[in-house]
Amino acid sequence: MTGFGALLRKELLEQWRTTRLPLVVVVFLLVGLSSPLLARFTPEILKAVGGNQFQIVLPMPTAADAYDQLAKNLGEFGALIAVLLAMGSVATEKERGTAAFILVKPVSRAAFLISKLAAIAATLGVATVIAGAGAWFYTLVLFEPLPVGGFIAAMFLQWLALVAYAAITFVGSTLTRSALAAAGLGVAAFLVLGILSIVPGVGTYLPTGLGAPARALALGLAHVDALGPMATSVGLIGGLVVVSWLAFRRQEL
Amino acid sequence: MTAPTPGAVAIEAKGLTKQFGSILALDRLELTVPAGSIFGLLGPNGAGKTTTIRILAGLAQASSGSATVAGIKVGLDVPELHRHVGYLDQDPRFYSWMTGRDLLAFVGRLHGLDGQELRARVTEMLERTGLGAAAERRIGGYSGGMRQRLGIAQAILQRPTILFLDEPVSSLDPEGRRDLLELITSLRGEATVVVSTHVLSDVERICDRVAILDRGRLVTEGPLQELLDAHARPIYRLAPGPGQDARQSDLIAALRAARWVTTASVSAGTITVTVSDPAAAADEILPLVVAAGVTLDAFERARPTLEEVFLELVGPTAPDDLDGRGFVRPREATRQ
Numbered sequence: 228m229t230g231f232g233a234l235l236r237k238e239l240l241e242q243w244r245t246t247r248l249p250l251v252v253v254v255f256l257l258v259g260l261s262s263p264l265l266a267r268f269t270p271e272i273l274k275a276v277g278g279n280q281f282q283i284v285l286p287m288p289t290a291a292d293a294y295d296q297l298a299k300n301l302g303e304f305g306a307l308i309a310v311l312l313a314m315g316s317v318a319t320e321k322e323r324g325t326a327a328f329i330l331v332k333p334v335s336r337a338a339f340l341i342s343k344l345a346a347i348a349a350t351l352g353v354a355t356v357i358a359g360a361g362a363w364f365y366t367l368v369l370f371e372p373l374p375v376g377g378f379i380a381a382m383f384l385q386w387l388a389l390v391a392y393a394a395i396t397f398v399g400s401t402l403t404r405s406a407l408a409a410a411g412l413g414v415a416a417f418l419v420l421g422i423l424s425i426v427p428g429v430g431t432y433l434p435t436g437l438g439a440p441a442r443a444l445a446l447g448l449a450h451v452d453a454l455g456p457m458a459t460s461v462g463l464i465g466g467l468v469v470v471s472w473l474a475f476r477r478q479e480l
Numbered sequence: 481m482t483a484p485t486p487g488a489v490a491i492e493a494k495g496l497t498k499q500f501g502s503i504l505a506l507d508r509l510e511l512t513v514p515a516g517s518i519f520g521l522l523g524p525n526g527a528g529k530t531t532t533i534r535i536l537a538g539l540a541q542a543s544s545g546s547a548t549v550a551g552i553k554v555g556l557d558v559p560e561l562h563r564h565v566g567y568l569d570q571d572p573r574f575y576s577w578m579t580g581r582d583l584l585a586f587v588g589r590l591h592g593l594d595g596q597e598l599r600a601r602v603t604e605m606l607e608r609t610g611l612g613a614a615a616e617r618r619i620g621g622y623s624g625g626m627r628q629r630l631g632i633a634q635a636i637l638q639r640p641t642i643l644f645l646d647e648p649v650s651s652l653d654p655e656g657r658r659d660l661l662e663l664i665t666s667l668r669g670e671a672t673v674v675v676s677t678h679v680l681s682d683v684e685r686i687c688d689r690v691a692i693l694d695r696g697r698l699v700t701e702g703p704l705q706e707l708l709d710a711h712a713r714p715i716y717r718l719a720p721g722p723g724q725d726a727r728q729s730d731l732i733a734a735l736r737a738a739r740w741v742t743t744a745s746v747s748a749g750t751i752t753v754t755v756s757d758p759a760a761a762a763d764e765i766l767p768l769v770v771a772a773g774v775t776l777d778a779f780e781r782a783r784p785t786l787e788e789v790f791l792e793l794v795g796p797t798a799p800d801d802l803d804g805r806g807f808v809r810p811r812e813a814t815r816q
Contacts, residue, residue, distance in 0.1 A: 229559040233589035244577045324573035328634075331537050331567040332590040333559040476557045479540045 230334035231342055238346030248350050251308055255354035258304055259361030262297035267369040290370035294381075294445045297362045298438060301355070301385050309351060309389045310413035313396035315406035316343045317475070322404045327480040336476045344397055344468060348390045355386040374447040381445035384437040384453060391434035391460050392417060394467040401471040432459040488515040490642055490672035491536060495545035498531050498696075505531045507696040508545065513689070515641075516669055520687035520704070521676040522790060527693040529676035530570060533644045536674070537567045550642055563591070566640035566671075570647035572631035576620030580611050580630055583619060584637055591638035605633040610659065624651035632660060636667070643673045649682060661686050680786045690786070694794045707789055713742070716753040716765055719778035731772035738764065 242248040270285040317340065320326040329339060359382035366373055396413030403409060424435035431439075432455055440453035491513035498506035506528045513519045521529045534540040536547055538554050538561050547554045550564035574583055584602040588594075593601060606612045609629040614622065622630065628651050635643060645664070649657045665686050667673055677683060683690060684704065691701035700707060720728050732751060735744040740757035755761040762781075769776060 230590050233586065236589070237586050240582075241575070241577065324569065324571070325575060327539050327569065328573060329590070331539060331562055331565065332587060333562045333592075334590055335559050336557045477541075479534075479556070 228335060228338045228341070230332065231338040234329070234334060234338055234342035235345055238342050239349060242346055242350050247312065248353065251312070251350055251354045252357050254304065254308060255301075255358035256361050258300045259297065259358030260365055262300050262362050263293035263365035263369050266292040266296040288370075290366050290373055291442075291446050293362065293366040293370055294373065294442065297358070298385065298442060298445075301358065301389070302438065305351075305355070305358075305385070305389050306392045306417055308354075309347070309393040310396045310410055310417070312347045312350060313344075313393040314400055314410040314413060316347065316397060317400040317471075318404050318406045318409050319400075321478075321480060322406075324480075330480055337472050340397075340401065340471050340475055341468060344390075344394060347393050347397070348386075351389045351393065352386055355382050355389065358382075359385075373445055377444040377447050380453075381441040384441035384444070384457065387457065387460050387464075388434040388437045391464055394464045398467050398471050398474075401475050432456055434460045434463065489513070490515040490517075491519075491547070491549050491674065493532075493536070493545065493547040496532070496535060496542050496547055497544045498528075498535060498540065499543040505696050506535070506542070509693075509696075509698055511547075511691060511698065511701065513672060513674060515672050517689045518664065518668055518673045518675065518687045520683035520690040521674060521693065522678065522680065522683060522690055522786075523693035523699075524678060524794060526695070528696040529693055530646055531696075532693070533567075533646050533674065533676055537565060537644050538562065539567075563638075564641045566635035566638070566643040568628075568631040568635045568643075568645045568648055570650055570676075572627050574619045574627065574630065574634075576618060578619055579616050580606065580619060580622070580626075580633075581615040583630065584633055587634045587637050593638070601637060605637050608663065609633040610656075625653055625656050628652055629656065629660075632663065636671075639670070641671055643667065643671050645673065645675045647677055648675060649677065649679060657682075680790055684786045692790060692793055699793045704786070708786065713755050714758050714761065715782040716755070716761065717778070717780040717782055718751040718753070718769065718774075718776055719749060720751070721775045721777045724774055727772050727774045731769060731774045734768050734772055735765075738768065740764065 266288045270288060273285070317326070320329075326339070330336065359378065363373060363375075363378050392413060395416040396409050399409035399412030400406065420433050420435050424430035424433055430436050434456070436456040437453070437460060440451050440456060442448075443451040444453065489512055491511065493509050493511040496506055496509040496511070497504070509528070509532060511532075521532060523529050531540065535542050536549055536554055538556060538558055541556055542554075549561060552558065552561045552564070554561060578586065581602060584605055585598060588598040588601055603612075606615045609632050611626065611629055611633065614626060619627065619630065628648065632645075632648065635645070648664070649660055652660060661682060664673055664675065668688075675683070675687065687704055689702065690704050690707060692699040702710075718731075720731070728746075728751070732744050732746065735741050735751070735753055738760075740755050740760035742754040742756045744751060744753045746752075753761075753765070766779075769779075
């Protein structure tokens with residue numbers, strides 16, 4: 228891991244200077260704030276749009292609806308942003324020649340790769356914290372307070388799922404010189420995982436399987452089994468990093 | 481940077497071969513670069529200069545053969561190698577969002593520098609490469625020449641024992657080129673410098689050893705002066721005084737008939753004679769002038785140039801040998 232510290236510092240500075248970090252934080256904050264709002268006012272919006280032409284009977288929204296809306300939005304917008312962050316991380320550096328510039332310095336290729344994924348994970352982490360804080364606060368204002376500890380744990384699981392999507396795209400970015408091809412792999416993996424998530428016995432152990440325990444934790448429900456999907460997601464991310472390294476260490480720049 | 485040990489070997493390549501599909505970019509290259517030398521790697525476009533440097537710098541992998549740089553076996557993921565090596569690409573690319581100072585500080589940190597030492601080294605490099613005034617500007621706004629200077633600064637920042645420069649003056653203006661050549665010359669004795677270029681006058685100015693590559697093969701290698709002495713044929717320039725047209729014609733005819741003359745031509749009143757046998761020419765050229773009754777205003781035995789050596793060894797490139805990019809077509813592996 229020679230050079231990891233200096234590389235991570237550069238990656239984090241790049242996230243900031245290229246405005247990726249502020250932009251992602253703003254998008255996640257909007258997701259966080261809008262989710263409880265949508266949950267709270269969707270019945271009234273539908274009523275206003277429908278007028279007296281047809282009657283829609285919707286149950287009174289609850290804090291659980293606010294969380295579900297947040298989880299859905301993070302699962303879609305968040306995953307898309309994870310793919311966008313990871314798609315060019317290695318491919319663009321190879322294409323532009325900056326990877327060659329760095330890798331003739333005393334830097335191991337493992338450090339080069341891991342610093343990049345760590346910076347993406349950090350950006351997603353900061354953004355998830357901001358989104359979670361915004362959503363928790365608006366849920367408090369519009370509904371009722373959710374358990375703080377459980378909600379933080381839920382946001383951790385959501386973040387882990389996003390890092391898994393980023394790691395899949397990251398492998399694509401390492402294997403190719405095209406950010407678009409990497410994004411294609413990320414989106415394809417997102418769809419495949421979505422399909423596999425409905426397979427009984429399999430879905431629980433995929434990153435998509437983190438949704439159920441995250442919900443239970445956020446709402447303070449009694450039965451939570453998060454360890455299985457957590458372990459497989461962490462294992463998946465670790466495995467993807469190893470695959471990236473095995474491919475990248477043999478590549479000419 | 482520790483001073484190179486006299487007589488030590490900085491770089492050694494044994495049977496270095498690089499194949500891209502059926503194309504043989506480098507063909508069993510044998511190369512020894514003494515420590516402390518400024519070593520010119522010459523050849524036409526497509527000769528294998530950049531491939532050689534990329535393999536030695538650990539950016540590309542040889543198909544076969546091996547090489548050591550600073551005693552370390554080269555390979556793709558060898559951080560230890562890069563503690564000793566500085567490298568400048570022919571088209572250096574950096575992060576456009578960084579300033580020049582940011583980039584050098586980043587490179588310094590990668591080499592383990594920090595604190596006051598890092599700041600001092602960065603400032604020194606910025607001044608040494610004439611980028612002090614542009615240090616706080618984003619690299620995205622730098623000209624090609626400024627990027628090249630920044631490339632030099634980052635390559636020598638950690639005071640490497642071995643420095644690879646791939647076409648370092650390609651995008652510099654005359655002043656920048658002069659400054660860079662002076663900078664390279666100033667590294668003599670401090671580092672081993674390998675410079676690839678096809679600007680032969682630059683090589684003559686700064687290099688003490690050269691290797692000439694052609695289509696992936698080493699044509700020759702050795703000390704510059706030995707190479708000039710061994711390969712270059714002297715050129716004689718004779719300037720007859722005015723009003724001797726008939727005698728001058730006789731002299732040219734006599735020169736062309738001599739077995740040691742390759743060519744004899746007249747241009748702007750000066751007779752230029754290229755020779756195949758320098759010893760015979762030295763003995764016989766003036767007696768021929770005297771025999772023709774020609775009086776001379778000037779007589780010169782011109783110093784042989786590296787360009788002549790290069791053309792003698794590599795020869796002019798035929799249009800059929802060039803690909804669409806102006807590169808010499810490489811050898812095909814099956815034809816070796």
